[in-house]
Amino acid sequence: MTRWLKENLWRHVIGIGMCVFAVFPLYLVVLSSFNESGSLQVTSFIPKDISFANYKTLFNDERIPYLTWMKNSLMIAGFVAIASVVIGAASAFAFSRLKFKGKKFGIQLLLLIQMFPAILALAAVYVIMERVFKFAPGLGIGTQAGLILVYLGGAMGVNIWLLKGFVDSIPAELDEAAKIDGASAMQTYWQIFIPLAAPVLAVVSLLSFIGTFNEFILARLFLIEVESRTVAVGLQQFIGGQFSENWGPFAAGSIVASIPIVVIFLSLQKYIVSGLTAGSVKG
Amino acid sequence: MITAIIRGKVALAIKLVLVAIVTAVLLTLSQSAFAKGEYAIAGFLFIAILLINFTYFSKRTVPLKFFLPGILLLTAFVLTPILYTLVMSTFNYKTGNYISKEEAIGRIQALALEPDENASVFDIVVGEYQGSPAILVSDINNNAYFISTPDQRFPVSNAAITADEYGVARSAPEFTPLESGDISSSKAAKERYYFDGTYFIAVENLNAGAVFRQSLEYLPQQDVFRSLITGDIYRDNNNGNYANENDKAEILEPGWRDPTWFSNYIRLFNDERVRNPLISVFIWTMVFATLTVLTQFSFGLLLALALNKPIRGRRIYRSILVLPYAMPSVMSILIWGGMFNTEFGAINEILGRDIAWFQDPTFARAAVILVNLWLGFPYFYLVSSGALQAIPSELLEAAAIDGANARQIFRKVTLPLLLQILSPLLIASFAFNFNNFNLIYLLTGGGPRNQLDGEIAGATDILISYTYQIAFGNNLQDLGLASAISVLIFFLVASISLYGVRKSKVLESFS
Numbered sequence: 001m002t003r004w005l006k007e008n009l010w011r012h013v014i015g016i017g018m019c020v021f022a023v024f025p026l027y028l029v030v031l032s033s034f035n036e037s038g039s040l041q042v043t044s045f046i047p048k049d050i051s052f053a054n055y056k057t058l059f060n061d062e063r064i065p066y067l068t069w070m071k072n073s074l075m076i077a078g079f080v081a082i083a084s085v086v087i088g089a090a091s092a093f094a095f096s097r098l099k100f101k102g103k104k105f106g107i108q109l110l111l112l113i114q115m116f117p118a119i120l121a122l123a124a125v126y127v128i129m130e131r132v133f134k135f136a137p138g139l140g141i142g143t144q145a146g147l148i149l150v151y152l153g154g155a156m157g158v159n160i161w162l163l164k165g166f167v168d169s170i171p172a173e174l175d176e177a178a179k180i181d182g183a184s185a186m187q188t189y190w191q192i193f194i195p196l197a198a199p200v201l202a203v204v205s206l207l208s209f210i211g212t213f214n215e216f217i218l219a220r221l222f223l224i225e226v227e228s229r230t231v232a233v234g235l236q237q238f239i240g241g242q243f244s245e246n247w248g249p250f251a252a253g254s255i256v257a258s259i260p261i262v263v264i265f266l267s268l269q270k271y272i273v274s275g276l277t278a279g280s281v282k283g
Numbered sequence: 284m285i286t287a288i289i290r291g292k293v294a295l296a297i298k299l300v301l302v303a304i305v306t307a308v309l310l311t312l313s314q315s316a317f318a319k320g321e322y323a324i325a326g327f328l329f330i331a332i333l334l335i336n337f338t339y340f341s342k343r344t345v346p347l348k349f350f351l352p353g354i355l356l357l358t359a360f361v362l363t364p365i366l367y368t369l370v371m372s373t374f375n376y377k378t379g380n381y382i383s384k385e386e387a388i389g390r391i392q393a394l395a396l397e398p399d400e401n402a403s404v405f406d407i408v409v410g411e412y413q414g415s416p417a418i419l420v421s422d423i424n425n426n427a428y429f430i431s432t433p434d435q436r437f438p439v440s441n442a443a444i445t446a447d448e449y450g451v452a453r454s455a456p457e458f459t460p461l462e463s464g465d466i467s468s469s470k471a472a473k474e475r476y477y478f479d480g481t482y483f484i485a486v487e488n489l490n491a492g493a494v495f496r497q498s499l500e501y502l503p504q505q506d507v508f509r510s511l512i513t514g515d516i517y518r519d520n521n522n523g524n525y526a527n528e529n530d531k532a533e534i535l536e537p538g539w540r541d542p543t544w545f546s547n548y549i550r551l552f553n554d555e556r557v558r559n560p561l562i563s564v565f566i567w568t569m570v571f572a573t574l575t576v577l578t579q580f581s582f583g584l585l586l587a588l589a590l591n592k593p594i595r596g597r598r599i600y601r602s603i604l605v606l607p608y609a610m611p612s613v614m615s616i617l618i619w620g621g622m623f624n625t626e627f628g629a630i631n632e633i634l635g636r637d638i639a640w641f642q643d644p645t646f647a648r649a650a651v652i653l654v655n656l657w658l659g660f661p662y663f664y665l666v667s668s669g670a671l672q673a674i675p676s677e678l679l680e681a682a683a684i685d686g687a688n689a690r691q692i693f694r695k696v697t698l699p700l701l702l703q704i705l706s707p708l709l710i711a712s713f714a715f716n717f718n719n720f721n722l723i724y725l726l727t728g729g730g731p732r733n734q735l736d737g738e739i740a741g742a743t744d745i746l747i748s749y750t751y752q753i754a755f756g757n758n759l760q761d762l763g764l765a766s767a768i769s770v771l772i773f774f775l776v777a778s779i780s781l782y783g784v785r786k787s788k789v790l791e792s793f794s
Contacts, residue, residue, distance in 0.1 A: 008592075008594050011589040011590065011592065014585060014589040015589055015590060015594075015597075018586055018604060019600060019603045021657065022604055022606055022607050022661070023603060023606065025618050025619060026606060026618075028618075028622065028629050029618050087353045087356065088353060090350065091349060091350035091352075091354070094349035098349065100347075111784070113357065113361055115777055116365060116773060116776075116777070117718045118361070119747060119751075120365075120368065120718070120747070120750075120769040120772055121361070121364035121368050121769070122751065123754040123755075123765050124363075124364035124365070124367035124368040124766070126755075127371070128324075128363065128364060128367060131321050131324065135315040135318065135319040135321055152356050152360070153356040153357055153359055154360060154361060156357040156361065157357060157361060160353060185345045185346075186345075186348075210611075213611060214613055216613050216721050216725065217751075232613040232614070235617065236617060236725065239617055243621045243624045243628075244627055250617070250621075251618075254614040254618060257611065258610050258611050261609070261610070262606070262609045262610060265605075265609035266602075266605070266609055
């Protein structure tokens with residue numbers, strides 16, 4: 001018994017201590033989301049009675065078009081997740097398997113570009129999209145379509161790079177055999193590469209989804225109208241320093257918005273953790 | 284065989300339709316860009332159209348077929364902004380010098396108005412007269428009425444007009460008033476209507492026109508403005524403004540974005556008001572990124588060591604511990620922002636204090652580090668656990684046989700190996716936190732900052748959030764300077780990242 005204590009007690013102390021630290025803010029938010037007064041103030045760490053008032057406000061109050069924000073976020077992130085992987089996979093295939101002039105230079109450029117934090121070019125993106133707005137008001141600054149285009153461009157570098165790494169790991173014998181059998185590059189791509197890569201494509205696209213859902217600053221810069229905002233921008237503007245007044249509905253809103261992401265993350269944990277050691281950092 | 288042919292036909296049809304749609308859309312965009320004078324964008328779109336059609340209808344461009352869409356997106360929204368950042372950093376591109384020179388000349392002319400000595404304002408009706416835009420003016424003080432077109436003025440007799448109870452003319456023969464909804468958008472509102480040759484009437488609002496004269500004239504041959512009142516000459520000062528020849532400090536607003544080459548970069552080093560905040564922000568950025576990586580890594584490692592043995596409840600610990608990492612970080616940061624609230628926040632409540640966390644530089648910095656620890660320790664817990672498993676157990680056993688105790692084994696064997704395995708990740712995390720804009724912007728907004736002194740750099744501002752303040756803040760927005768700092772950051776981060784890549788290459792050659 002004493003030996004057990006000596007060997008394992010410190011492990012549990014650290015484990016429990018860090019779990020408390022990890023859960024503490026999340027528990028408080030859940031608590032205040034079910035608190036009728038919606039106050040930021042913690043009156044008791046054990047809930048006395050559970051009220052859904054904040055959730056009702058969240059879904060019914062005209063000041064917070066929460067469902068529209070959620071819809072915007074899911075649509076934008078969903079579109080970017082699918083389109084960026086469809087486009088990125090084709091590029092990755094070409095960079096990994098096909099021979100062409102300037103390939104080495106292309107790969108080096110890609111390595112450099114995917115290192116460049118997109119936020120550094122923020123001012124330039126803003127100015128360019130402001131100009132686009134002048135001749136195409138549906139695509140420029142202030143529009144979701146423009147935001148999606150910028151996201152797609154930004155996702156390209158990282159996605160092509162990630163997917164190229166994966167394609168490199170598929171044995172070349174498979175598509176060489178297909179080539180000998182007379183398959184064109186297109187046929188190899190559709191009939192051999194895509195079925196093999198399908199699970200990885202799904203994972204990369206879900207990671208893209210999480211990343212886009214979590215993106216804040218471009219969305220903040222682009223989406224000016226309340227109705228067009230994503231849930232991240234919408235909630236940030238809604239809480240906007242008025243912690244005492246809006247905290248309850250905000251707490252409810254942040255929980256509802258987090259659920260899909262936490263679920264995706266936990267179900268992908270295995271892949272993400274192995275990807276972590278490959279050197280990618282979640283944004 | 285037949286299905287293959289049909290499939291081929293369908294694929295061809297889909298390809299044709301897709302290329303046709305894309306071409307049509309891009310062509311329309313290219314045309315409207317050209318029409319609005321955005322030649323660079325129009326050109327880019329046009330080249331894209333040519334490339335797309337060539338690529339997908341030629342048999343010799345197989346690799347291009349695969350990566351053209353990706354490359355076009357990358358070029359348009361990543362490569363071009365990067366290059367544009369470089370270009371902007373050599374321009375005097377800021378509030379007051381935001382537009383092109385042609386636009387600035389037009390704007391200066393339009394703004395160079397001087398009212399007559401009485402600052403006369405007339406009641407007017409905007410409309411049309413003899414097929415040209417016109418206003419019906421009621422000069423009530425003199426009990427006179429007239430119609431002005433841009434070139435001429437026609438007196439109207441008092442008998443001919445219909446006036447309301449204040450004596451303001453509402454209509455006159457041959458004069459057709461515009462619907463009020465159309466006026467603000469119509470050209471008629473922007474015209475200058477004839478008054479007496481020197482002076483003219485400009486439409487102020489729906490029912491008022493004011494008497495002005497032009498105070499500056501532009502002389503295109505010499506590229507100067509001449510004051511029509513004093514005769515002073517305003518010349519291009521090569522810094523994006525027209526300045527008075529006799530008094531260089533007197534410049535005409537607005538200016539335009541003008542190439543000033545390296546002046547933004549020189550300001551970074553020579554201008555005290557730029558250099559001093561930049562240095563302190565840079566130091567804090569380094570401290571912040573270093574402390575973040577150190578705290579996240581040591582807490583993560585400690586956890587990994589503690590849970591590196593199949594103790595009871597390990598899986599429960601693990602699933603709770605990843606929660607901070609699984610949460611969308613934007614939400615977590617906003618939640619923490621509420622917890623640090625001075626009056627109502629949970630933290631002050633637990634401490635039983637009234638600390639104004641985000642008003643005091645030291646407390647604000649501590650809060651930033653603490654929140655970032657929460658956000659990032661699970662990551663290092665996960666990767667350290669993985670790395671611990673990767674250390675061959677023979678090594679540890681050998682050390683134990685040689686008589687090393689647990690502490691010695693950890694310090695001399697485990698830790699060096701771990702650091703070697705994880706160093707690329709530590710460097711990547713440093714590079715990521717170096718630019719961790721969301722955390723700073725959403726938690727403290729970079730503050731506290733002394734706004735009364737017009738200070739842009741706050742106590743928790745890191746380089747990237749400081750740059751954002753310069754480019755998009757509430758004060759003077761200086762895109763040129765912000766771009767120059769961006770370029771600087773890029774070189775810093777790229778060298779850190781390249782160092783990391785080299786490290787991981789070295790690592791690969793080991794394994």
